[in-house]
Amino acid sequence: MEETIQEEVLIDNLRVKASFSSSSGLLKWTGQGNGSLILEKDLLGISTGPLTITLHAFQLPNNACCGDSQRLRRDIVIDFDLPASHNLWHNEIQNCLNSYGRPKRLLLLVNPFSGKKGAQSVYKAVVEPLLKAAGIHITLRETKFQRHAEELVKSLNLTQFDGIVCVSGDGILVEVLNGLMKREDWEQAIKTPLGIVPAGTGNGMAKSLLDAAGEPCDASNATFAVIRGHTQSLDVAKVVQGNVIFHSLLLLTWGFIADVDIESEKFRWLGSLRLDFYTLLRIMWLRHYDGKLAYLPAPGYEETGRPYTGELHSEAEVKSEGNHSDIRHKNGKYTSDWRYMDGAFIMVSLQNVPWASQDFLAAPFAKVNLFCQFSDGCLDMIILRDCPQWTLLNLLMTMQNGNSVKSKYLEYVKVKAFRLSPGGRIGSDVQGGYIDLDGEVVARGVGAEGDGSKDLMLYGPTIDVSILRGLATVFSPV
């Protein structure tokens, strides 16, 4: 088979000399008009008529210089004089596209309740037209209630799909993960590539993936990443309390951030000001929490905290001995590679990816590895124990660019496993705060706001976090 084909054709009604290289996927043309595109980078898909091929392109403009340029949708129509030429070009271009292994059948989960209830319009205006231009067969499901996405994927025939894409906030993606992990065939099921198109409030995962590739976080770039079909592996955090297991992709947070996130709900009428307003309130009346935590430090962080001497021995420890073999009794003495810290804490947070939400770079060191993958087998633990109130305000204002982690008040430790026993609010009758996992409250202390009857876990007993390295697969823009 020829590597490069050439032909005089009409492109958008202009007579040009076109060439296509099947090895590089480069199509270029010169003559009355000129232009070029690289199939892998610039093409959604093709459609064909009797003597025409239409290229559905999605290209950066020629003058694009920095990372915030938008790709433009454009259809390029090639007219051939002879059926034989048309067939040859169609086969060459189609074979080249097929060789990229792009997804052909996708399950789309749209949460109409995400963010400002705009996920449906994001789907209609951005996602669907791009997927259709790529020739992808779409199965569309709208989530109807909380955990619906989890229910759906638990019983789904996964062989019908090349991936599951959530048009939502991070919550639906996490529900899908937990649904897959609850299946009997979870070891196979969890290999299903997952996509996320940002349409929620937080969008930390979409931002982390796109930002790592130098792309703006928006629905069209996220959809194109799915269409191109590149995937990367992603660490999953397994969070355990007794018999309860929750799989997390983004973060666990306790203290200041969880308090603001959850208690500011009652100020929703303030719109986007609600978080700023409640943050100020919480700084003025700063809370400190009692509590204990232990962790297995990643290399380079062994000197942080204090040696662990069994302060957090729990039933969970015995049960998870396999994962946590570093904690053991030897000749009646405690030996451990684990480290230990105790309260008072203003905030404790564990991050899997850098961006906690679209405008909050919580863990700038949760970097991708050489292959641009978030699968280093570590979580980034961020601790704030004490801090003057004005400094805290300043810290929070610099969180957008990640500079806050340079503060001497923040401890930043990469960990391979983590255990937390959250305690009560110091100087208050309220017995505790909230444990927030991926944006959902999973446990709250007695006296904390809200009805905790449906919370997954209890506040107080230890919560164990281990890392399932690179277990999940996500569509990736790189």
Ligand SMILES: Nc1ncnc2c1ncn2[C@@H]1O[C@H](COP(=O)(O)OP(=O)(O)OP(=O)(O)O)[C@@H](O)[C@H]1O
């Ligand atoms: N039809 C529905 N009605 C109400 N809630 C729903 C519906 N479908 C899904 N949900 C729930 O909506 C919650 C938020 O979903 P998602 O993460 O997509 O949006 P979000 O705007 O980022 O969320 P949040 O405002 O909680 O950060 C999830 O807990 C999910 O279970």
